[in-house]
Amino acid sequence: MSRWMGDGPSSEAADRALFGRVFTKVYADNLFDVWAVRRDGRLVGHAEIKPTDVVEGYEIIYALTPQVWGCGLGVELAEALVAYGFHSLG
Numbered sequence: 001m002s003r004w005m006g007d008g009p010s011s012e013a014a015d016r017a018l019f020g021r022v023f024t025k026v027y028a029d030n031l032f033d034v035w036a037v038r039r040d041g042r043l044v045g046h047a048e049i050k051p052t053d054v055v056e057g058y059e060i061i062y063a064l065t066p067q068v069w070g071c072g073l074g075v076e077l078a079e080a081l082v083a084y085g086f087h088s089l090g
Contacts, residue, residue, distance in 0.1 A: 033084075037064065037077065044068045047077050049085055058085050 010018075026034060032050030036043055045064035052059040060081040064073060 037062065037073070039068055039073065044073070047081060049081050049089070058089060060085070 022034070026032065032048060034046060034048040037045040037047055044067065045062060047060070047062040049058050049060050051057075060078060062074065062077045062081070064077075
């Protein structure tokens, strides 16, 4: 389920193509910071902070699996990403 991301649910093929581009372009060219989000050793999502053309500054993005919704992890991620933006990216 895509609650506030993109244009709604996408196919597995579209997701694979998107993450293929992320892995080959974003990581290879170090365009912005991306983190895996783990809870109890399991991958439960990802988080990123990247420059935006909409306003001067950065945008934060995170996506979590439904199994961890409602446990406060989103708030924790948002706080950590904002702190990283201010302290590490200025």
